[in-house]
Amino acid sequence: MPIVHITRRERFSAAHRLRREDWSEERNAEVFGKCANPNWHGHNYELWVTVKGEQRPETSFVVDLSELSRIIKERVIQHVDHKNLDLDVAFMKGRYSSTENLAIAIWEQLAEPIAALGCSLHGVKVQETENNYVEYHGA
Amino acid sequence: MPIVHITRRERFSAAHRLRREDWSEERNAEVFGKCANPNWHGHNYELWVTVKGEQRPETSFVVDLSELSRIIKERVIQHVDHKNLDLDVAFMKGRYSSTENLAIAIWEQLAEPIAALGCSLHGVKVQETENNYVEYHGA
Amino acid sequence: MPIVHITRRERFSAAHRLRREDWSEERNAEVFGKCANPNWHGHNYELWVTVKGEQRPETSFVVDLSELSRIIKERVIQHVDHKNLDLDVAFMKGRYSSTENLAIAIWEQLAEPIAALGCSLHGVKVQETENNYVEYHGA
């Protein structure tokens, strides 16, 4: 059976900042620039989740997109949308809220429930602004 | 010689529905949701066709984009644009018009004429809405 | 108090065709071109609804966007999304499903409930493809 990839986009709006508490204000500003602003800033994040697998004979779907969307919302969006990534999100605890860490954490939230659907998570893409995005394909 | 990938986008607008004639109305609604509406719905589909190959010495092109566009139009677009994917399209006969099946059928339409140009079809991406798309890279 | 305009986008996917039953097949093809395909075609429509008014002192909002979104969904989207504009939509009965008529019909669906919110409908924009859209601002 041929392997097909299918991608679902979801969106969330969140606050965050990049700063290390064990660094001086100067060091934070030097390394993280304007992202270190103590009073936070924020983004409209776009999230693309790509799943791969064989088609199910009954429907010709790799995955039911409404099931996939429900999982992404339950495991990711409701935890991060209109939240503070550094204060409000259990799955980001202990990690700086870089786009890299966010993509990895989202992968960890999604890999297992997507496998339980009979297909597999292929990639997570997190776009922070129109000029930069991160992709993660698992360890 | 280095391998380069080049992608051409084309667009088409089509009607379709997702329903199995051998299922009850209830079963169709349960599995296919609003996509099962008997009177059809439709989309503006976007199609990206990615070709890979070496550069031709005379032009430095992997493929002449106007040739590639002509092939996509002759083999795909003129068959599906302003058509009903379930009633009007010979290359979709016997398949549900899921985006998965559409991507595979478009691959089958394009692989041979693109190979005849001296390069090879790398991938077909079909975007159904701004929130979902399917990619197929061959069996 | 200053007047402010606020716009909400919603989307729907629908099938339709442009043909007059009182015309011959040839006349339909001549005037409506590929839009006259008897087996329908379809689009991802984008709808922008612009409301104007003074700000409410309690919230500084012209309108609560979730209220506006609810009205658009109840009065428009649930009637047209994943539907056939010519067969399934009560508010399109007796009109060809041109984008012009669709914009006017959507205006008629929205003007009164938006006025009931204490602001006024300023404009309706319906985008059929990336290359064309219609705007209507009332009679």
Add this chain to the structure above:
Amino acid sequence: MPIVHITRRERFSAAHRLRREDWSEERNAEVFGKCANPNWHGHNYELWVTVKGEQRPETSFVVDLSELSRIIKERVIQHVDHKNLDLDVAFMKGRYSSTENLAIAIWEQLAEPIAALGCSLHGVKVQETENNYVEYHGA
């Protein structure tokens, strides 16, 4: 001399929230929904500034776009980009950070310096997400 409109887009990423300190938690949640989250959320805002005027004979420009961009950056972007709209922005003091108030405050920042260029500010458009934006054309 004919009147021409010219528009410049700039972008900024900021944190904010919508809540009234004189309201209960319940009342804030009821009116402002998820926007009331005490730990903030944020957006990638897009700002379109439209200027109108006659063309300058020497250049045929209504306005030098690099001058216009410089004014928008000095008067708006550097105050809001990677900032908290409710804590860090002098020109938002005493106003809820609704998109309506933001558009009006940006208008007030820009009207005078643009008039000093010999043209006039026609409109300010602030887009908060892909689904909603506010326009303001002055009192």
Add this chain to the structure above:
Amino acid sequence: MPIVHITRRERFSAAHRLRREDWSEERNAEVFGKCANPNWHGHNYELWVTVKGEQRPETSFVVDLSELSRIIKERVIQHVDHKNLDLDVAFMKGRYSSTENLAIAIWEQLAEPIAALGCSLHGVKVQETENNYVEYHGA
């Protein structure tokens, strides 16, 4: 009869520069910046043409979009697409190729043939980059 606006987008790719032959190199660089490069630069221009009028009873169209598209192509696109705006375009002769002048010249090319269709040209919008565009609505 209600007035409806309908907009058609077309695209063209062209080279141009901004420099006055009666100015020194220094003065050109000072006023026109990098746009003064003697060897030209170029853009993918997007053109939106907005027409307004009453609906035609036979079709409910304000204008047949394929007729409108044909006029835009014949009067504008074929003259500017893959051309040099300063060397190749008769309707730009004697004008600097600023976006302001381009929008006015395109208006002049289109107003009459659109009036001959029984509707009227409402506006021309020319987008030069994702960050700036010009609109012209006639003298």
Add this chain to the structure above:
Amino acid sequence: MPIVHITRRERFSAAHRLRREDWSEERNAEVFGKCANPNWHGHNYELWVTVKGEQRPETSFVVDLSELSRIIKERVIQHVDHKNLDLDVAFMKGRYSSTENLAIAIWEQLAEPIAALGCSLHGVKVQETENNYVEYHGA
């Protein structure tokens, strides 16, 4: 350590043409079509540069995006933005300015300085119009 991909977009506007001096006018027109116009045409090019690597423990970044942006600007953008790709760009000397050659040349400009940052260049994507782009991943 997991491998993460991060992508930065930059933009440039340039003039170019596709023609061989050793071919007749007829042959150039036949092969390169309207791209052969002797007086040039131009595009708004979009450039996506994808870098891959492990995360740096101090910041959790694969690469500091402002460093990456600086390298892309110094090595590519300042050489091509508002320039003529065929006349002004040292790194394009001796190559036709096809999108294929442009992507390869940009790869050659970027591979070494990105390796010096401790990560590696994964891919270069150059988009010439909304309908076509080229990707290059190295020899």
